[in-house]
Amino acid sequence: MTExxxxxxxxxxxxxxxxxxxxxxxxxxxxxxxxxxxxGNGKGKSSAAFGxxxxxxxxxxxxxxxxxxxxxxxxxxxxxxRAQPGVSWHVSGEGFTWDTQDRAxxxxxxxxxxxxxxxxxxxxxxxxxxxxxxxxxLKYRYLEIDTVLADLRARPxxxxxVVTGRAAPPELVAAxxxxxxxxxxxxxxxxxxxxxxxxxx
Amino acid sequence: MTExxxxxxxxxxxxxxxxxxxxxxxxxxxxxxxxxxxxGNGKGKSSAAFGxxxxxxxxxxxxxxxxxxxxxxxxxxxxxxRAQPGVSWHVSGEGFTWDTQDRAxxxxxxxxxxxxxxxxxxxxxxxxxxxxxxxxxLKYRYLEIDTVLADLRARPxxxxxVVTGRAAPPELVAAxxxxxxxxxxxxxxxxxxxxxxxxxx
Numbered sequence: 001m002t003e004x005x006x007x008x009x010x011x012x013x014x015x016x017x018x019x020x021x022x023x024x025x026x027x028x029x030x031x032x033x034x035x036x037x038x039x040g041n042g043k044g045k046s047s048a049a050f051g052x053x054x055x056x057x058x059x060x061x062x063x064x065x066x067x068x069x070x071x072x073x074x075x076x077x078x079x080x081x082r083a084q085p086g087v088s089w090h091v092s093g094e095g096f097t098w099d100t101q102d103r104a105x106x107x108x109x110x111x112x113x114x115x116x117x118x119x120x121x122x123x124x125x126x127x128x129x130x131x132x133x134x135x136x137x138l139k140y141r142y143l144e145i146d147t148v149l150a151d152l153r154a155r156p157x158x159x160x161x162v163v164t165g166r167a168a169p170p171e172l173v174a175a176x177x178x179x180x181x182x183x184x185x186x187x188x189x190x191x192x193x194x195x196x197x198x199x200x201x
Numbered sequence: 202m203t204e205x206x207x208x209x210x211x212x213x214x215x216x217x218x219x220x221x222x223x224x225x226x227x228x229x230x231x232x233x234x235x236x237x238x239x240x241g242n243g244k245g246k247s248s249a250a251f252g253x254x255x256x257x258x259x260x261x262x263x264x265x266x267x268x269x270x271x272x273x274x275x276x277x278x279x280x281x282x283r284a285q286p287g288v289s290w291h292v293s294g295e296g297f298t299w300d301t302q303d304r305a306x307x308x309x310x311x312x313x314x315x316x317x318x319x320x321x322x323x324x325x326x327x328x329x330x331x332x333x334x335x336x337x338x339l340k341y342r343y344l345e346i347d348t349v350l351a352d353l354r355a356r357p358x359x360x361x362x363v364v365t366g367r368a369a370p371p372e373l374v375a376a377x378x379x380x381x382x383x384x385x386x387x388x389x390x391x392x393x394x395x396x397x398x399x400x401x402x
Contacts, residue, residue: 044249051248058277076259179386188378
């Protein structure tokens, strides 16, 4: 195939693609807050939520973040976003569930974190709410799924919410607008690389 | 099962989990820059990369971003990160490939963008390089995979790189340390919701 043939084929392909894209865009007319769930075993669930925090701030929205499972207290995302105007950042808990090993304490901690989340979800001045690792709190039944769903449903119409964590419960997936399953193809950690700053925390 | 039984079972389960986690952490000792690839058809590939930009800035690293496919010029991420000290943000191109419909121009644009990427990849003062939608430029063969891999391999030892875009080429997946396939479970756009600011751009 000559260069001119390649160019012509490319142009024809892109014209067809443009028509498809334009039809999809014309069909999507509804404007409202979106409930996004990032789940799966792969890397990217929380970092994608933090990318949306930056995106929201770039559009002048206010953001509320609740981290339901505290891993470490020196993360790059917390240091960076706590310093940004327009961000309320709340870290809950005292460590990973395998560190506390105390279910009653974890349940009480999750309840307090949900109170904070509910305040964000009741505030129309907040354009994006991030509920980081909420799926873990639901998986261990530290929180009731029905309570969570009721508060999500009652939120302001234009407010976006991002929920992260492995093993999103099916009821939450059903209620969500957009759900991504982040699958591991490979991970540096399994190949012996430490959890590197800027990459994993 | 009584509450006390549940608590005891939880504690035993978490003790086993803690042992597994600690063995994995002890086995991962290598410290170096990681090559991360975010691919798949689902939402989150670019936003996860932008989350790592925030994370890197929180650790005091400098960041270079090259966007290989320009969608729109008013994104929240660009507005937000261009205003941050420590970020160099370069947007390449004149629109989606289905807008330009001009292969020769797209090839020239991609080559210029790769020159910018190569400058970041040669600079040990930059801790994180984001090559957003590079996979699309590779998929359409606007860039040679061998050139890209050679420059990635030659980068400073502690520099992290994130490549995003659907359909990552197998050679890039082979070279990467961490690869996530972001799968669509569902997407608001398909249900008729517009691409909302703060969520999709």
